[in-house]
Amino acid sequence: xxxxxxxxxxxxxxxxxxxxxxxxxxxxxxxxxxxxxxxxxxxxxxxxxxxxxxxxxxxxxxxxxxxxxxxxxxxxxxxxxxxxxxxxxxxxxxxxxxxxxxxxxxxxxxxxxxxxxxxxxxxxxxxxxxxxxxxxxxxxxxxxxxxxxxxxxxxxxxxxxxxxxxxxxxxxxxxxxxxxxxxxxxxxxxxxxxxxxxxxxxxxxxxxxxxxxxxxxxxxxxxxxxxxxxxxxxxxxxxxxxxxxxxxxxxxxxxxxxxxxxxxxxxxxxxxxxxxxxxxxxxxxxxxxxxxxxxxxxxxxxxxxxxxxxxxxxxxxxxxxxxxxxxxxxxxxxxxxxxxxxxxxxxxxxxxxxxxxxxxxxxxxxxxxxxxxxxxxxxxxxxxxxxxxxxxxxxxxxxxxxxxxxxxxxxxxxxxxxxxxxxxxxxxxxxxxxxxxxxxxxxxxxxxxxxxxxxxxxxxxxxxxxxxxxxxxxxxxx
Amino acid sequence: xxxxxxxxxxxxxxxxxxxxxxxxxxxxxxxxxxxxxxxxxxxxxxxxxxxxxxxxxxxxxxxxxxxxxxxxxxxxxxxxxxxxxxxxxxxxxxxxxxxxxxxxxxxxxxxxxxxxxxxxxxxxxxxxxxxxxxxxxxxxxxxxxxxxxxxxxxxxxxxxxxxxxxxxxxxxxxxxxxxxxxxxxxxxxxxxxxxxxxxxxxxxxxxxxxxxxxxxxxxxxxxxxxxxxxxxxxxxxxxxxxxxxxxxxxxxxxxxxxxxxxxxxxxxxxxxxxxxxxxxxxxxxxxxxxxxxxxxxxxxxxxxxxxx
Numbered sequence: 001x002x003x004x005x006x007x008x009x010x011x012x013x014x015x016x017x018x019x020x021x022x023x024x025x026x027x028x029x030x031x032x033x034x035x036x037x038x039x040x041x042x043x044x045x046x047x048x049x050x051x052x053x054x055x056x057x058x059x060x061x062x063x064x065x066x067x068x069x070x071x072x073x074x075x076x077x078x079x080x081x082x083x084x085x086x087x088x089x090x091x092x093x094x095x096x097x098x099x100x101x102x103x104x105x106x107x108x109x110x111x112x113x114x115x116x117x118x119x120x121x122x123x124x125x126x127x128x129x130x131x132x133x134x135x136x137x138x139x140x141x142x143x144x145x146x147x148x149x150x151x152x153x154x155x156x157x158x159x160x161x162x163x164x165x166x167x168x169x170x171x172x173x174x175x176x177x178x179x180x181x182x183x184x185x186x187x188x189x190x191x192x193x194x195x196x197x198x199x200x201x202x203x204x205x206x207x208x209x210x211x212x213x214x215x216x217x218x219x220x221x222x223x224x225x226x227x228x229x230x231x232x233x234x235x236x237x238x239x240x241x242x243x244x245x246x247x248x249x250x251x252x253x254x255x256x257x258x259x260x261x262x263x264x265x266x267x268x269x270x271x272x273x274x275x276x277x278x279x280x281x282x283x284x285x286x287x288x289x290x291x292x293x294x295x296x297x298x299x300x301x302x303x304x305x306x307x308x309x310x311x312x313x314x315x316x317x318x319x320x321x322x323x324x325x326x327x328x329x330x331x332x333x334x335x336x337x338x339x340x341x342x343x344x345x346x347x348x349x350x351x352x353x354x355x356x357x358x359x360x361x362x363x364x365x366x367x368x369x370x371x372x373x374x375x376x377x378x379x380x381x382x383x384x385x386x387x388x389x390x391x392x393x394x395x396x397x398x399x400x401x402x403x404x405x406x407x408x409x410x411x412x413x414x415x416x417x418x419x420x421x422x423x424x425x426x427x428x429x430x431x432x433x434x435x436x437x438x439x440x441x442x443x444x445x446x447x448x449x450x451x452x453x454x455x456x457x458x459x460x461x462x463x464x465x466x467x468x469x470x471x472x473x474x475x476x477x478x
Numbered sequence: 479x480x481x482x483x484x485x486x487x488x489x490x491x492x493x494x495x496x497x498x499x500x501x502x503x504x505x506x507x508x509x510x511x512x513x514x515x516x517x518x519x520x521x522x523x524x525x526x527x528x529x530x531x532x533x534x535x536x537x538x539x540x541x542x543x544x545x546x547x548x549x550x551x552x553x554x555x556x557x558x559x560x561x562x563x564x565x566x567x568x569x570x571x572x573x574x575x576x577x578x579x580x581x582x583x584x585x586x587x588x589x590x591x592x593x594x595x596x597x598x599x600x601x602x603x604x605x606x607x608x609x610x611x612x613x614x615x616x617x618x619x620x621x622x623x624x625x626x627x628x629x630x631x632x633x634x635x636x637x638x639x640x641x642x643x644x645x646x647x648x649x650x651x652x653x654x655x656x657x658x659x660x661x662x663x664x665x666x667x668x669x670x671x672x673x674x675x676x677x678x679x680x681x682x683x684x685x686x687x688x689x690x691x692x693x694x695x696x697x698x699x700x701x702x703x704x705x706x707x708x709x710x711x712x713x714x715x716x717x718x719x720x721x722x723x724x725x726x727x728x729x730x731x732x733x734x735x736x737x738x739x740x741x742x743x744x745x746x747x748x749x750x751x752x753x754x755x756x757x758x759x760x761x762x763x764x765x766x767x768x769x770x771x772x773x774x775x776x777x778x779x780x781x782x783x784x785x786x
Contacts, residue, residue, distance in 0.1 A: 006630070020479060091668040093510070187479045418639075451488065460493060 001044040002473070003253045004207055011041070016202035016260055020187055028186045031158045038163035042127070045167065052090065057160045059086055060135035064142045064149035064156075076143060083139045089130045094124050127167035129325060133292055134160050138174040140268050140296050147174050155182050162263070164254040168247070168475040170268040170288035177265070185262035193260030194444065197456075201440050202252030204459050210246035211468025212419050213238040219414065221389055224399045229408030232399060234415065237391045240382045241423060244273060246474045247286070251468070252438055271434045273381070274359050276373035278342040279352035279372030281381060289325070293318050304347060311347055316340045326388070331396055335387040342380055358434050422466060500641075501624040506648040509628075509636045511613055513648045514555060514575075521549035521580035522705065524556055524652070526588030531556035533754075533762035534586065536651035538771040542779075547668055548584035548705065554652030556588070561612045562714035562728040563593045564694040566605070571614040572697070575621070576704070583705030586774070587698065588712050590734055591726040594685035594691055602689045606648065642710075655764055659757050669758035677760075681725040691732060698740045708778055709737050713747040713770065715759035739780065745777050 002009050015037045023029035043050050063083040067475075139157070139380040141147045150156040160180050165171075170210040220227055220235025227235070251268035258265045272284035282290050301314045318339070323336020346352040359374060366374065383400075390396035433439035444451050488649055506513045524534050532556060540550040546606070562568050576583075597608045609615050613635065619627045629636075647655045659739035660666065701707050711733070722729065730746060747770070755766030762770055 006633075187482070189479075189482050192482050193485070453492075456489075457493065457496065462495075465641070467638075 001041055003250065003257075004203055007044070011037075012257065012260075017263055025184070025186075027182075028154075030153050031152075031181060031184065034158050035154055036160060038158070038161040038166060041163040042161065042166055045126045045137075046123070049123075049128075051127055052128070053161060054157075055129060056087060056090065056131060056135055056155050057151075059083060060139050060160070061150070061153055061156045064139055065151070067139065067142050068149045080139055080143045084136065087136055090410050091128060091132050094128060096324075096328045103330075130169045130171055131160055131166060133171045133289075137171070137292060137296065138178075141174050141429045147178070150174075150178060150182070152182070153470065162237050162258070163173070164257040164410045165265060168250050168254070168473060169286075170251055170254065171292050172266055172288070188262060190444070191259050191262065194441065195256040196442065197440060198252045198256030198259070198438050200256075200459055201438055202249040202254075202256060202458060204463055205245035205249030205252065205426070206473070207249075207463050207467045208422060210242045210244075210249060211246070212422065213242035213468075215469055216414055216416065216419070217242050217389070221395075221399070224395070224402060226414055227402075228410050229403045230415055231407075231412040232403045234412040235410070236382050236386050236389075236399075236403075238419075240378075240385050241426075243388070243474055245426075246271075248471050252477065253439075267437060271358065271430060271439075273378055274374055274431070274434055275377050276355045276359055276370060277346055277351070277377055278339065278380060279346045280355040281377055282339070282343065283356075289322065293322055296323065306346065312344060315344055315347060319343065329391075330393050331387045331390050331443075334393060335384050335445065336395065338384045338387060342384070361435065401473075418466065422462070487781070497629075498624040500638075501629070503731065505624070506639055506650070507641050507646070508638045509632075510646070510648055510654060511557060511561075511632075511635065512625065512628055513650050514553070514652050515617055515620045515625045515628050518621050519575060520551070520553040520555075520579040521577045521582070522552035522584040523572065523576065523701075524554040524586045525551060526556040526572065526586075526710075527562060527590070527593050528556070528654075529557040529590070529714070529761060530554065530586070530588040530710075531558070532651070532656060532764075533712055533767045533770055534588070534628075534767070534774065535653050535764075535767050535771045537653070538651075538768060539584070539775055540651075542772070542775040543584065547779075549580060549582045549737060550584070552584055552586075553652060555614070556652065557614060561609060561614070563595070563597070563607075563609055564674050564690050564697060565607060565609070566587075566693055567607055567609055567615045569693065569697050569700070571617065571620070573700075574618070575614075578704070580704040582703070583777070585701040585705060585707045586706060586710055586778075587694075587701075588710045589662055589694070590711065591722050592680050592684065592687065594687060594694060595680075595726075596687040596690070598683050600687075602687070609706075612643050656757075656761075657764070659763060660746065666757060670717075670760075673758050674717060674721070677721045681721060684702045684725075686726045686729075691736070694722045695736045698736060698742060702740055702742060707735050707740065707742045709742060709744040710774065711744075711746045711748050713750075713754050713756075713762070715756060718759055719748050743781060745774070 015033070019030055019033055023033055039050060039053075042053060054220075060083055063079045063293075067076045067079040070079060075093060138156075142149050150159070155178070158181050159174060162172075162177070162181075188363045217235055217239035220232060221239065224232055224235070232315065248269040248345070255265045255267070266288050268286060268288050270284040272281050275281035275284055298314055298318045301317060302310050303314060304311050318341035319336040320333055321336070323332040323334070323339070326332045344351070346354075359370050386399055387393075387396045390399060430439045433442055440455075443455065447455070500508070501512070501516075505516060512603060524530055524536065524539075526534075534554060534556075536552045536554050539552050543550050553575070555572065556562075596602065600607050613628065613632050614620065616631055619625065643658070645658045647657070650657060698707050698709070711730075726732075733744055733746075754770045755763050757763045
């Protein structure tokens with residue numbers, strides 16, 4: 001059930017009305033309703049993997065309680081290890097087995113040895129990377145005594161399976177989401193309206209920008225040898241906007257939907273393409289994942305404490321693992337490694353926290369220096385996205401080598417004027433709204449209702465007129 | 479909560495009203511078929527695929543027979559070859575759109591081998607046909623304006639962006655007018671070659687269907703009781719005629735047999751050298767269509783294809 005589908009447009013109001021009316025404000029009943037709705041939502045994707053989701057939920061629920069009640073540290077460690085091994089084991093089998101098997105076989109054949117590894121014909125369960133990390137953050141927080149285990153299985157299950165974030169995040173923390181689940185929620189008009197507004201903007205990003213950019217990005221990447229260098233650059237730019245608008249659009253819809261139920265989710269994107277350096281970019285892109293890795297991997301490894309070698313090692317580990325989280329392909333590892341290379345100089349020169357506030361805070365325009373910093377950071381990011389999008393390292397290198405030819409200075413062969421206009425509109429709106437939680441959040445207190453509604457209808461009109469050919473959400477494959 | 483529900487309701491109501499206004503005013507520009515489902519039931523019909531959808535202009539027929547020989551206005555209820563083929567399913571849709579009290583209707587049924595053929599995936603014994611889930615056959619309410627059933631079921635057919643360019647228009651009488659067609663000969667040659675490729679593909683994937691021919695015969699019989707039926711084979715370029723002839727060698731004889739069995743005329747405009755302008759070898763442009771429709775009216779009037 002996609003967020004931008006008719007079935008979701010029917011599902012959401014039904015759940016919403018039942019939630020606020022049928023349960024008569026009883027949050028226990030609301031949680032049961034959310035759980036049933038979430039399982040139904042997930043079953044619409046593939047009912048077979050619902051059992052895996054429930055098993056993973058039961059596992060973390062039980063190990064959390066066992067860990068908390070354990071008499072000594074070694075038993076606590078045992079339960080933690082059990083949860084981590086089983087959760088990551090499932091992830092490893094479904095997502096990474098074929099990669100390791102075929103890579104190992106390729107490695108052996110390079111050494112002149114043959115192998116006969118069996119590859120598994122398995123479907124990747126939707127959302128497994130996301131709900132696995134939900135569960136892991138819960139057990140790790142219990143182990144680190146940040147929270148106590150949740151005794152109610154229903155309440156815990158809602159934390160894991162809450163349908164807005166179930167298939168593509170944001171990756172929530174027990175410390176943030178669980179307290180909201182286990183307390184009464186009152187309907188808040190302003191919150192609900194803000195949620196609807198964020199859903200609208202998310203739909204615009206996904207349906208108009210991402211799906212239209214995807215058409216041209218796919219055209220270029222699927223047949224890169226047929227295009228000029230400048231066209232390949234255009235293709236990489238289209239992909240950059242595609243992935244940003246696809247994923248952040250999904251997050252906007254997820255966050256907006258959660259607000260309808262009185263629940264606040266973690267912010268996942270904070271205008272990353274306006275970043276002035278790579279460190280700032282990684283504080284603004286897929287925030288829930290990067291902060292997860294920071295808190296549960298980077299800091300336990302020592303973080304940026306220790307010597308230079310320790311910092312370099314930990315940084316590489318984080319970025320490579322982050323790349324690998326995205327998919328079982330050498331291209332994701334290359335993407336992660338490249339970002340580590342970008343990041344390291346800033347870390348070693350202690351400049352990784354030079355830009356904390358949003359660029360041109362309180363001003364209309366950036367300075368020349370800020371502008372060039374943004375362009376440079378954006379350029380580096382786009383270059384890295386080539387690896388992310390390519391189907392293989394060979395294709396990525398071939399793509400890059402084709403860019404740096406004389407044809408780089410010719411006019412791109414693909415320059416769809418309508419899409420360029422829409423992108424310009426999008427960038428302007430994002431720029432104007434960059435100090436808000438999402439681009440059009442500020443409309444509520446800046447514009448009068450007729451103007452606001454006119455804008456909303458304008459966005460709806462653009463969505464209806466310029467809807468791109470429907471594409472699957474990119475992050476569903478992770 | 480009440481305030482939220484009221485606000486959302488008003489917002490959605492206004493949105494639906496605006497959309498309805500758009501569909502009522504410009505529905506013909508944003509979808510190739512929508513307008514066919516917004517008009518009242520009709521007593522006279524043109525049936526067939528995209529050749530007749532573009533090539534036969536109801537306004538010409540309405541003007542020609544305005545003195546009451548037949549019940550006009552006539553509706554062009556043709557669709558594309560991807561949506562229709564003669565059979566039970568399409569007949570049901572035709573009956574839904576037809577004013578069944580008609581006794582003086584004019585029914586122009588265009589034919590070609592492809593819309594009387596069995597397609598990949600069709601199972602005639604189990605009555606499984608490709609056309610079941612696409613318009614017009616997936617529509618229950620075919621005379622509603624605005625037509626929300628079409629909007630919901632066939633959303634993917636809409637191309638709202640076209641409202642800015644308006645290069646093609648589906649008129650309320652069911653005629654699809656293509657405007658601003660290119661004059662670039664290379665492009666036109668490409669389009670024609672594309673049609674040749676499509677037809678060649680059809681000839682490998684389809685098979686002449688006795689079932690569909692029987693159902694066509696049943697449709698002729700049914701409509702003949704409501705007025706007069708004329709079977710028409712539309713003109714097209716010779717290269718496409720050759721493909722059709724090679725695919726179904728006895729096609730004309732089979733149609734003549736159906737015509738004779740029902741006492742109706744069969745006008746085969748492929749026999750003479752093409753004198754109407756097509757833009758891609760298959761579809762008449764609006765100027766060729768106007769001339770062709772007039773000649774068709776003359777044929778209907780005198781009972782034979784006029785010699786020119």
